[in-house]
Amino acid sequence: MIPELLADKPEGYNLRIWIPGCSSGEEVYSLAIIIQECMNNARKNMTLQLFATDIDEDAVLTARTGLYPLSIAEDIHPERLKRFFKQEENRYRISKEIRETIIFASHDLIKDPPFIKVDMISCRNLLIYFENSLQKKISNLFHFSLLPNGILFLGPSESFGSNTNLYTVLNSKWKLYKRRDVISKVWANFLPNSSIITAAKARADLTSIVGSEKSVMINSIEKMLLENYTPPCFIVNEKGDIIYINGRSRKYFELATGEVSLNIATMVKEEMRYSLRAVLRQAAKTKEDITIEGVRVIINDEQVTLNFGVRPIEEPGALQGLILVIFEEVNAIPVDTPLSNIGDSSSNAVTRIDELENELKSTKVQLFRTIEEIELSYMETAAANEELHSANEELQSSNEEMETSREEMQSLYEEVVTVNNELQTKLNELAHSNDDMTNLLNSTEIAFIFLDSNLNIMRYTPLVPRLVNIIPSDVGRPLAHLVTKLRKTDIVREAQRILETYGHIEKEVETIEGVWYLMRLTPYRTSENMVAGVVVSFVNISKLKALNLLNTELRDRRDYAFSIIEAIGFPLLVLDGDFKVITANLDFYRVFQVTPLETEGTLISQLSKGRWNTRELEEKITTIITEGISSQSFLLDYEFPGDGNKKIYLDAYRINSKKPSADLILVIFKTEN
Template sequence: MLKETRGFDFTGYKRTTLTRRIGRRLEALKLRDYGEYRDYLELEPEEFGLLFDSLLINVTSFFRDAAAWQTLRETIVPALLSAKGPGRAIRVWSAGCATGEEAYSLAMVLADRLGLDAFRERVKIYATDLDEKALQVARTAVYTDRHLAEVPEATRRTYFEPVEGGFAFRRDLRRQLIFGRNDLTRDAPISRVDLLLARNTLMYFNTETQLNIVRKFHFALGNPGYLFLGKAEMLLNHGDKFEPVDLRMRLFRKVGPPVTGSRVPWPEEGTLVDPYAGDPALQSAALASGPVAQLVLDRSGNLAMVNSRAEALFNLTPSDIGRPFQDLEVSYRPAELRSVMDQVVADLRATELQDVTWRRPNTTETSSFDISVVPLVAAEGGELLGVGINFHDVTRYSRLRDELEQANRELEHAYEELQSLNEELETTNEELQSTNEELETTNEELQSTNEELETMNEELQSANDELQQINEVLNTRSAELDRANDFISSVVRSLGDAVIVVDGGLRVLVWSPGAEDLWGLRPEEAIGRQFTALDIGLPVEKVLPRLRSLIEAGLESGNGRMEGTVVDAVNRRGRTTRLGVSFSRLRAEDAPLHGVIMVMNLLPDE
């Protein structure tokens, strides 16, 4: 599901680790099986992030395993710089860099050795990981005091600058580090690197995937190239690719390709001794007593000579001397020698057949031979005299070799089991460390949450006190406002039968109870509306000029009053009524005009 929906292929990871880490999520979510978890992932996409954080265990620190880093500083870095020579670029790859601490640790080591200027000019560090979230932390390069606990104080002052939230790696040196996403199981490696860090990365993969990744590492490294692994990784079965520089500290050197040279030529054929020269009796005795089974054929392909070892081994008798070799059983058993002999005669070049297995007739014993077929030529002129066939019994060596191979296989198997156990232990240790860090983080978060809750409680208590004070003030002001309203109401009632107050735009501000009784409009129907738009029985055209004149005069008038007028109006009952209307400006002290007060009194009919 992860591969199909998210593009993450965890096939090469150890099954036990995956089972354990996914089990943690099942336990945390109180789910019973993987089916329920698949349904939960489909319903809750944000769970993918938490699952990846659990599977990709990002446990790292600055200068982790200090003794190994000291060996790297004192042994590997000087050898690497000496091999590169002055002025040449240095390329480094940190595979599985997590949040970047080890990449920055290496940057500090190289900067100390080269100097800051040479580091900026020559060094390029490529740091890769599968976890994009961890890479973002590495790119930011800001770490807290807890992260920098293993960094010496002098080194911290040299390479880190205080910023909000912690300490940031120096910006001018940070440009030499490039962080990017790389899946070691699928993506191509970074090439031509001089030093490769992959600390506690291989241990998460199964044996097949580890072999594939080690091949990529071998391809990525230049010559000479150095590999720095974690303490749980040993490369026991990769001696053809890497040799240990310091096995205890997990520092290895790439094994370069073998030096190729010209092929070693065959011996001069003219140096062979003619088997028919010299004392025939001496030759016969020497041939018969030889420990190696030997046959000699003449130029016609007939059996010319045979020694005692060959007679006993292949059941040959003196009567077989002179017979064509192809008619004898030994010509095709234990190996097909007729075509080989024809080839030797044609090329005049010796041929060897190695590790030929043969079970002798009427026995259960199996023997192994190395068979050499050699042309016999004359010392002078190079004329072919015959062919010699030698059967070297290598049964004992073959058995020893088989036993040695079996012992090596068992030893490799034991090493692999030991390596697997060691990696499992290291993985468990890192998981425990990760869990411990998570618990510490949770504890800090809980403590921080408790402090925040306590602060919020005090803030709420303070806000409650302030609200009580405001409430008391509001109660006092409300009582004062009620008294003021009662007073104003009494004043308004005392001014006349009806009181109307308008602002500078002739919008109604006050509509007294007398005005409501006279015109039949409630205050909520009149207040806020244009005075000229009210449907009442007052002849507005007689009142309006005086209102506008008073508003336009503004502050120019001294006492703020205007001579009143008498108008005939129709009250709410439809009866004609004479009204005396007086006008006064409404304004505060030393303030512009607020409006006009109109007081209307009923006059007796003439």
């Protein structure tokens, strides 16, 4: 059906669709997606505009947000889900491409004016809640709203019954209808009150009354005629439209050329038209019986004299407002008969003169009535002209006001467009800033929790679930409702202290898995420097903790090694690969009379003013380093100040490490006593 709807539309066409009773929007978005796909498949470059309305403002608000639970993935094809929806935490949001084609509005289908010039209306499962009279009204309303050949889509249990003359059935199973090009009267319900509209509605009301009470009225007419009249007669309304005909009356009528009419004043013989029209108007105004006598008409090429009268009907009540018109033939001497043929009788002559006088009197009465009616019509026309002139002035004034309003609206529209552009720019900047902030928070490997002044969760970063049992739907909930994974730490109490003191708190905390974090709590300040909550951050310090433990362990081992060195009862040196002194024991400082400042970091050849700068000592130590010998002993002469030369035994040991370049040399000195 949709491809057929698009087939005859030109490029650039604005396709308008109305969905009354849209509820929470599922039908609207589904229809928009299907039409968008059909337009893409047909390669039609058209604009799509859907008007989605509902009387429930809450439902309209829900539909306008376009957010739906993750469970919709079970009912939507994955390709459509990927193209037309975007996942946001635990919900799906309709894409911007589809959302911008839809206008949601609160609208009362029965009271508010309808949307017009639409190509399609989808009203499913709404009419079942209306009575037949409302369904008939809505049927006319939809017919008025649709363009020619527009499509109407109803629910499987709905139909318009007797109103299908407004539509052609396309598919009876799926309740698809096409608008027929017939007249609908729904427009009068949505226009302002005026005399023209009031008259039109009155005519419509009269027609509906005559139709609904036809059988009762006809029975009343026949009963009244049987009781009172036998001549040919007619029942007409105040305008002369024939309601009922009694007796053989064909000879009194003469069909006029042009548009067919059932008005008695246009159907009777020409000789009676003006007189009959005049007395009908007078009888309708005065509610009095009126009789016209001696009217001569030509019937079947013969001149006939008629008396006709009009009588407003008061009883029975069903016929009030109608008028009875009676035709009665009377004997008369033809006007064109010569007097010589009548005879010499004086009585016949007097009769002829009386007839002529009566006819003249009747003609004068009719002329007088006609003149009165013309004068009255002139006065009414003058009054109507004054009213029209006044209405024209009012319309002119209204037109000027509307023109002024239009200019103001145009100016306001331009301002709104400008403000909208500024807001769009700000929105883009805000979205960019939000993206920057999100990427910054995610790249710092720091867990952040943002709390408001009531300690409710406003936002959190992806690392927070490692410390707190939290899910996306917990945003807005108090932090006190959640369970943390920290040992002996009450975040809520610490955050409450921040709100009370506006200070800062830092402390190391441990999770139940043994991971250490540095917890920092600071006030959440607004751009006006107002405290509006608390920011809680967690920095992983497990590596730092491990490093500190390692340093402590190394320090303990170093102290242990130094204790061993000090416990040895001989002078002792520890050299690195470059023969620099790393450390020495107290016996070394005592025996050779040097200080730690002079010794540590100094080459062995420079100790004691160069006394150790011998070729033999350098070769022995170099041999240990280069050839990988684990130990070596040798004897050297050393000159002690004041004591002279003494023999010194040196035991050099290689201390291996994981890296050969970091090997050390332990040198033990033994002197002769």
